[in-house]
Amino acid sequence: SALFAVVSVVLVYPVQERGALGFERHYHVTDPFIRRLGLEAELQGHSGCVNCLEWNEKGDLLASGSDDQHTIVWDPLHHKKLLSMHTGHTANIFSVKFLPHSGDRILITGAADSKVHVHDLTVKETVHMFGDHTNRVKRIATAPMWPNTFWSAAEDGLIRQYDLRENSKRSEVLIDLTEYCGQLVEAKCLTVNPQDNNYLAVGASGPFVRLYDIRMIHNHRKSMKQSPSAGVHTFCDRQKPLPDGAAQYYVAGHLPVKLPDYNNRLRVLVATYVTFSPDGTELLVNMGGEQVYLFDLTYKQRPYTFLLPKKCHTSGEVQNGKTSTNGVSNGIHLHSNGFRLSEGRAHVSPQVELPPYLERIKQQANEAFACQLWTQAIQLYSKAVQKAPNNAMLYGNRAAAYMKRKWDGDHYDALRDCLKAISLNPCHLKAHFRLARCLFELKYVAEALECLDDFKGKFPEQAHSSACDALDRDINAALFSKSDNAEDKKGGGPIRLRATGRKDSISEDEMVLRERSYDYKFRYCGHCNTTTDIKEANFFGSNAQYIVSGSDDGSFFIWEKETTNLVRVLQGDESIVNCLQPHPSYCFLATSGIDPVVRLWNPRPESETLNGRVVVDMEGASQANQRRMNADPLEVMLLNMGYRITGLTSGGAGGSDDEDSSEGQVQCRPS
Numbered sequence: 001s002a003l004f005a006v007v008s009v010v011l012v013y014p015v016q017e018r019g020a021l022g023f024e025r026h027y028h029v030t031d032p033f034i035r036r037l038g039l040e041a042e043l044q045g046h047s048g049c050v051n052c053l054e055w056n057e058k059g060d061l062l063a064s065g066s067d068d069q070h071t072i073v074w075d076p077l078h079h080k081k082l083l084s085m086h087t088g089h090t091a092n093i094f095s096v097k098f099l100p101h102s103g104d105r106i107l108i109t110g111a112a113d114s115k116v117h118v119h120d121l122t123v124k125e126t127v128h129m130f131g132d133h134t135n136r137v138k139r140i141a142t143a144p145m146w147p148n149t150f151w152s153a154a155e156d157g158l159i160r161q162y163d164l165r166e167n168s169k170r171s172e173v174l175i176d177l178t179e180y181c182g183q184l185v186e187a188k189c190l191t192v193n194p195q196d197n198n199y200l201a202v203g204a205s206g207p208f209v210r211l212y213d214i215r216m217i218h219n220h221r222k223s224m225k226q227s228p229s230a231g232v233h234t235f236c237d238r239q240k241p242l243p244d245g246a247a248q249y250y251v252a253g254h255l256p257v258k259l260p261d262y263n264n265r266l267r268v269l270v271a272t273y274v275t276f277s278p279d280g281t282e283l284l285v286n287m288g289g290e291q292v293y294l295f296d297l298t299y300k301q302r303p304y305t306f307l308l309p310k311k312c313h314t315s316g317e318v319q320n321g322k323t324s325t326n327g328v329s330n331g332i333h334l335h336s337n338g339f340r341l342s343e344g345r346a347h348v349s350p351q352v353e354l355p356p357y358l359e360r361i362k363q364q365a366n367e368a369f370a371c372q373l374w375t376q377a378i379q380l381y382s383k384a385v386q387k388a389p390n391n392a393m394l395y396g397n398r399a400a401a402y403m404k405r406k407w408d409g410d411h412y413d414a415l416r417d418c419l420k421a422i423s424l425n426p427c428h429l430k431a432h433f434r435l436a437r438c439l440f441e442l443k444y445v446a447e448a449l450e451c452l453d454d455f456k457g458k459f460p461e462q463a464h465s466s467a468c469d470a471l472d473r474d475i476n477a478a479l480f481s482k483s484d485n486a487e488d489k490k491g492g493g494p495i496r497l498r499a500t501g502r503k504d505s506i507s508e509d510e511m512v513l514r515e516r517s518y519d520y521k522f523r524y525c526g527h528c529n530t531t532t533d534i535k536e537a538n539f540f541g542s543n544a545q546y547i548v549s550g551s552d553d554g555s556f557f558i559w560e561k562e563t564t565n566l567v568r569v570l571q572g573d574e575s576i577v578n579c580l581q582p583h584p585s586y587c588f589l590a591t592s593g594i595d596p597v598v599r600l601w602n603p604r605p606e607s608e609t610l611n612g613r614v615v616v617d618m619e620g621a622s623q624a625n626q627r628r629m630n631a632d633p634l635e636v637m638l639l640n641m642g643y644r645i646t647g648l649t650s651g652g653a654g655g656s657d658d659e660d661s662s663e664g665q666v667q668c669r670p671s
Contacts, residue, residue, distance in 0.1 A: 029541030033587045034558060034568055038604035038611040041079045042597045045072050050592035051534055052096045053581040056104045062581075062590055064598050065093030065109055073107075073121060076590065076600055088126045089113050094534060095140040099164075101147045106164075108150055110137030116152050116171075118164065132160060132171050138534065139189045145197035153187035159202060175212060177204055179241050180510035188533055189273050195280030203271025207255035208514060209285050209295070216246040242509075249517040250283065250295045253303025254412035256514070257443060262289060265632065272529060273536040277544045282521075284547065286537035289629070291409055292524040292549050294561070303519040304416055354391060358384050365397065366670050374405035375619050377670075379565040386563050392425035397670035399434050403441075407626050409523055411441040429459055430671065437471055445478045524559045526566045526618070527551035528625035532578055540582050540589070548589070550577030553625055555615055556591055566622065569615035572599060 048067030365380035573593035
């Protein structure tokens with residue numbers, strides 16, 4: 001197989017260790033390997049759902065945890081079970097981790113019985129049992145720089161820290177989310193930055209993902225303990241549990257505004273998995289109830305339509321979607337942030353011509369758009385954008401395709417593309433009009449009206465086009481609406497960031513952190529994550545070339561990271577794929593889900609027959625998952641039971657956002 005071909009090359013040639021590592025990192029996962037990825041083996045031994053997988057550092061051991069309360073350590077390269085032991089838990093195991101620097105001897109498990117157990121594999125015994133959590137433990141995290149130390153996240157809203165060097169059988173509270181978000185908040189996942197172990201990412205209830213500086217928190221706690229006014233037995237300063245600068249939040253910019261609508265439809269937003277890229281510069285989040293998001297931790301940007309104040313501030317500017325504000329004033333400020341259209345008639349700026357091969361891709365995308373193949377058009381435009389990132393027309397065209405497809409988050413991505421197109425070409429007529437339409441679809445009605453008025457002033461010949469008239473009518477109808485939702489939007493400001501539950505008391509510190517959130521860089525669509533709250537998404541390849549995620553339809557999805565294009569879908573479970581853990585060195589993937597087995601995937605030899613687990617109709621699978629995510633809970637239950645539900649709309653091939661018009665008027669067709 002291709003896997004062992006790569007290994008043999010590394011072993012045969014007398015390459016120095018650094019050269020071998022560089023070779024591995026470069027050829028770890030390649031396009032041909034992805035195209036040939038298939039099922040190698042099924043590891044059988046559990047009698048319940050397999051909820052967690054973990055490779056050791058060398059990649060020659062794989063640990064699994066299950067509903068059967070057992071953990072199994074496998075030799076995955078030879079498909080052998082090396083060890084199986086009952087963990088002492090009395091409920092489902094949700095997390096399993098090897099403790100760094102323990103010679104793969106110490107294994108840690110967290111479970112639905114609210115317990116964290118530490119096991120010595122050499123003697124098959126549980127050597128520590130921690131019972132400090134009061135609700136289900138969902139994730140364990142470890143860090144090489146912190147030997148004998150690990151962390152847990154549980155549904156009691158606490159992040160606890162453990163140190164096995166101490167004689168105490170207790171743990172300390174590192175972060176108490178209930179102090180910020182009320183008693184109902186649940187911590188679901190956590191991970192430590194592999195390059196700087198001082199940074200801990202936490203996923204919890206709601207759309208916000210939190211990044212903490214562990215060292216800063218510890219230094220703050222030490223200083224509080226030394227203060228004469230500090231309590232004798234308190235680990236947390238109740239007045240100021242975290243120091244300023246110790247936490248940074250991230251959120252997909254459209255989600256706080258969508259939250260009330262999702263709540264009304266009993267659609268829960270919760271981060272089910274977080275992980276860092278191998279170089280520690282990116283954070284990947286599988287957002288339950290929504291999509292997979294990648295956040296750039298180096299080149300941060302504020303959400304485009306996140307927090308629109310009642311009055312526009314003049315403290316910052318937006319350029320290409322980035323802001324230089326003081327962190328409180330976010331979003332699109334059409335007047336103050338550089339996007340107000342200049343006075344007078346517009347003159348179209350000359351557009352740099354695309355090279356012939358990209359022009360062909362653009363034409364293929366235009367043809368797909370004409371055939372209402374919205375996803376295909378988006379993927380082709382994205383492919384071209386990666387090669388020509390300064391071409392305004394490509395962004396404008398992709399925005400039109402997003403607006404037609406109308407999947408969750410598409411209008412926000414379209415708005416981002418419109419702003420990018422305008423920044424590259426301030427006289428991009430269609431991008432200006434689409435921006436107004438996107439603002440309206442995102443429920444920023446007053447801002448949409450302002451944007452449309454500016455558009456009419458900039459392009460007076462379009463002021464009475466059918467598209468303008470239609471949008472004008474929609475906006476005015478919405479402005480006169482008496483619905484509670486419309487009143488909330490007119491109120492603007494922090495109301496959008498507050499939870500609405502009875503016990504969801506959001507603190508002022510939490511409000512400030514939410515207002516200072518950063519937006520995502522990439523979004524990955526196609527899978528469905530609504531049924532389980534342990535569904536993972538991971539980087540695939542040491543250079544993080546691909547993104548992989550499980551799905552409620554029993555498949556797992558593989559995207560190109562940079563283009564966000566879906567490149568492979570494989571059937572990984574009879575029901576749901578929850579876990580995907582890539583091998584640390586090879587093109588080798590372990591997956592699990594509802595089935596009581598662990599599946600191993602690698603590139604199959606070219607001589608093998610057609611892989612029966614390949615999902616050929618990736619577009620059909622993606623559209624079905626979009627319908628599933630937007631179905632009501634009863635319909636989802638029936639879908640899981642095998643019933644076919646009729647009457648669900650895909651939201652993809654429906655009516656247009658604006659009307660086609662004669663030449664010289666605003667058109668929805670791509671350029």
